[in-house]
Amino acid sequence: MLFSHTSFIGIDPTAGRKPFTFAALDAECRLLALDGCELEEVLAFVGGQEAATVAVNAPSAPNLGLVKKKLEAQSL
Structure with a gap:
């Protein structure tokens, strides 16, 4: 497919409303x-x-909940 119409698509999974x-x-x-x-x-x-190059964004490490733990400790 030398003459295909290539699209370049970036996908970002988020924790928002969408x-x-x-x-x-x-x-x-x-x-x-x-x-x-x-x-x-x-x-x-x-x-x-027709043809696409797709990239998916991801965090460099899993969420360890450090901010949540700090906020919970402050609320005690």
């Missing part, structure tokens, strides 16, 4: 889409692309 945010760019770095939505909607968008 659990996923994604942005899609075309080969000339023009914005194709920017949205916050559910996983099913992200998958439908990605699945509808």
